[in-house]
Amino acid sequence: MIVILDSPLNLFLLFLAAFACFLAMGPPASYIKAALKIMAIAFLATMISQGFFYYFEPRTPLLVLLNKDSGPIGRFTGGITLYKEGLTYGMIQSMRLFSAALMSMVVVMSTYPSDLVLGLKKLGVPEKIGFMLTVSIRFLPALAEEAKRIMIAQRLRGLRLKGVRGNFKGFRYLIIPLIIDSLRQARRIALAAEVRGYTGKRTEIRGLKFTRLDGALLLAAIVILGAAIKYRFSL
């Protein structure tokens, strides 16, 4: 694996660029809030855990929670210490992860789902799997709506869904009707596909064409990657 960027500042810039692309897709405010919340939690968690578990040298301790000589735990673990390099490492890892995650979300948000599936098929994914993907994507919003309705029905029967305990209980009562109803729906869909003549093979009138723009982008990507590798190894 070739690592090109490992300075926190560069990675932060990359993260900002990826986030800008994400915002450019025009997601609703709730999406943005949720994304920021998740990233903030993951960021802190990674930083702290890497801070405590950093194993490479050199490492500079910032905070000693438990000395390696004090008590059995201390001797067993070698002490619990927060390291500066660990914090940095955590930051770097998170930002790498978020940049990649945000960009993959951009791909999904900017491409028509059936085109995505067509692209996958061009890469060799078999037709039946592509079909399953298409149908799943098509039914996803309906499934989400159904889950909402089930939870409302539960609250109307007195189930309290607030708090951690409530959420756990509620999950079990949500999952069963959801799965069973989905199985029923799947059965109906299968019958409908059968009478629609589905055998696994079909002529496809929708195709993806490899245009000049695609070629240009691919070339540019290869050139940039090559330059980055060369730059990295000449340091």
Next chain:
Amino acid sequence: MMISVDNLTYTYPEAEYPAIENISLDLREGELILLIGPTGSGKSTFLYCLNGLIPHIFTGDMRGEIRVNGFSPKETSVAGMAKTVGTVFQNPESQIFMLRVEDDVAFGCENLMMPMEEVIARRDAALRDMGLVDMRHANTQTLSGGMKQRLAISSIYAMGPKVFLFDEPTADLDTKGRSEFIEIISKLKRRGHTILLAEHRYEDLLPLADRVISFDRGQVMHGVKAGNPFDQEMKQKTCDTDTAYEVELKDVTFSYDRKGGRKVLEGINIAVKRGELVAVCGDNGSGKTTLLKIMVGILRPDTGRVRVSGFDNPAIEDVVGRVGFLFQNPDEQLFTDSVEGELMFGPRQLGKNIDVEQYLGKTNLVAMRKRHPQSLSRGQRQLLAVFSIMALEPQLFLLDEPTTGLDDESWHNLFGILRELSNNGKTVIFTTHHEKAKKYADRLITIDRGGVAGSEISR
């Protein structure tokens, strides 16, 4: 003869007796045949024998001879039969595969491995003939129920079958969807297609039908049924003037999009007395379901005052136990592992004790008390859902389209229960788009495009 059936008998795998027995029929090309009969009488089973689903998908024991346009479904695969026989099912949602309208219309032809030019030509012709040209690029998820069904029909139409099979196609549609459907059927008939239509509500289809075939417990009877034994009068009542109000809505407006979206409800002024049985009528999109949701606290009105069971502008948690709400799909409301568990679920959450035996008896499910709710039949699940809510002993019972997917007998049972509740002083409000359901209510409130269009005593 387009379809000839000779001594057809079919038994589902692991069933004790045949679903259809010794059926012999000859159906001519261009005929429109109505199949009527209660749930479980064999209508769907018969249709599935014609398109090859029986015996290829549903195994079991099939005897007798069938020929459809010269093909034998026994020998030809389902996909092979699909060239001649097109099938449209009840649930429009599960018959749409693609995200774009025109892609779904082309889907069937693609499956038949027609060459690309032919697929495109057939797709465009179907879009034109079925009136979907304006929506060809639309997202299938944004279509109404009636439109979805129309899309399903168009996709089958594009494949060019000679025979069309319809299995309860309008059960999930409202009045508008249903009249659109009848238009399409008339068009197909004019073009000379052979049509078999299995339906519960069939009175308005009789003028179109060339033949009516009645199914009863797997056997076939010809001729028209002499009226519905369940069409009995239900005694209505009028409340005295000084009964208290259970539900009051004053100047209520509501829209889903606060920032000036379309107003779903506007200027709603409704008052329902305790003990009344009210039907809220209107087409899909009129706002009647939204109205019900506001009454129970699922939605809050933008302006206006809502007073329900003594609570002002209630939230769900305020009215649990006092207000019961039945959603359209009973399966979304059954979450436990046993029938008796389901009945006890609500009361247990509220710390109440109920006499389970009494409720079990009412549902007629005593013998199945330990069975998993999802293993029951559709009608039984509906009843169980209704009684699970009644076990909470609510003062107000709201039902959203409770008749969906029910046959005549179940309708009668359900409205019998609601009538009894009302006679006992409980208030019942249900939404419906069925003309027939209206006569079970004391009062009709009609909602049209977000406003109250009428509030009259039923008949």
